[in-house]
Amino acid sequence: MAVLVTRPDERGKQLVDLLNQSGMTALYLPLFSFQCGAELEQLPSKLNQLKVGDYVFFVSRSAVDFSVKILKKSGFQWREDLRYITVGQNTAQYFSCQSERAIHYPISQENSEGLLALPQMQTLSGRRILILRGNGGRNYFAEQATSRGAIVETLECYRREPINYNQEEQIDICKRSGTDTLVVTSLEILRGLIELIPKHEQEWLKSCRLVTVSERIADAAKNYGWQTIILSPKADNQSLLNTLLS
Structure with missing residues (x-):
């Protein structure tokens, strides 16, 4: 083989x-190769706008990579009063190592459906969720979170270049x-x-x-x-x- x-x-x-x-x-x-996203420079200000208990969702390890780089460059620290989420254990562990912050992820089903099944995702009314992602990609999580009352915003941290x-x-x-x-x-x-x-x-x-x-x-x-x-x-x-x- x-x-x-x-x-x-x-x-x-x-x-x-x-x-x-x-x-x-x-x-x-x-x-593909990965390059800086068009909105990456906005990340520090977007994080500042979130309220205590709001969510930051990393769609991939690449989202973590580019986010960590821009925050280090700007001298900004990951806030302790936000909730960080992702769909997979690997991305979660990578973020924790880079940020020293706790992060939640679904254990049995590493996808958007599994994430949406977590207890903390059931009541989202009035919560803000900042989705850190690449260009394109799936919108299922954003749509479902919005239907549950969340205020969802996406930020293009990186882009795929063929x-x-x-x-x-x-x-x-x-x-x-x-x-x-x-x-x-x-x-x-x-x-x-x-x-x-x-x-x-x-x-x-x-x-x-x-x-x-x-x-x-x-x-x-x-x-x-x-x-x-x-x-x-x-x-x-x-x-x-x-x-x-x-």
């Missing part, structure tokens, strides 16, 4: 290293390496992968196993034509590694 890892940034590189160390062939093909590749060259490398398994960790990556591969190679692409991290991505992959889809129980690299090894 040869695995194509499309997860961007250091986490993608780390997964490739883990797979290679386990004796598997793994290639790294990130489809990486340009020579399509034929990348396909040739994948085929020569025997790639038969793809790791896809977001809908944006899934769509980017489909756009990268020309029409006459789509049959090859969708004949590969697809390992992903949520039912939502799996359902989208089925609609695009994938037959073999494997769901990792969590999105962290160790869970993905265990899934691929099994």
Whole structure:
């Protein structure tokens, strides 16, 4: 088995290293790079505007990364009187290490649905929620929180910039390496992968196993034509590694 890892940034590189160390062939093909978001500079003032007990929601580790950098640059500290939330344990632990602040996340279901099921998310009337995110992405949490009475504001901390590749060259490398398994960790990556591969190679692409991290991505992959889809129980690299090894 040869695995194509499309997860961007250091986490993608780390997964490739883990797979290679386990004796598997793994290639790294990130489809995006991450840059500062258009609204990042507004973060300190947006945090100041929140009231005691309001929420700050990090949609991803990248949101933590860029937020931490701008606050360090401005000399601003993470407020102790706010509530910090995310959808996954990995992002939560990363934020805690960077900020020394507690953060809440759903343990059994690491997605927006799991977050919305937490006890503190049931009564949101009058609460403000600042969502720190990239460009694009899912609006489900914001919509549901608003329907529960929250005042929701999003702030673009980072943006995804597509990486340009020579399509034929990348396909040739994948085929020569025997790639038969793809790791896809977001809908944006899934769509980017489909756009990268020309029409006459789509049959090859969708004949590969697809390992992903949520039912939502799996359902989208089925609609695009994938037959073999494997769901990792969590999105962290160790869970993905265990899934691929099994």
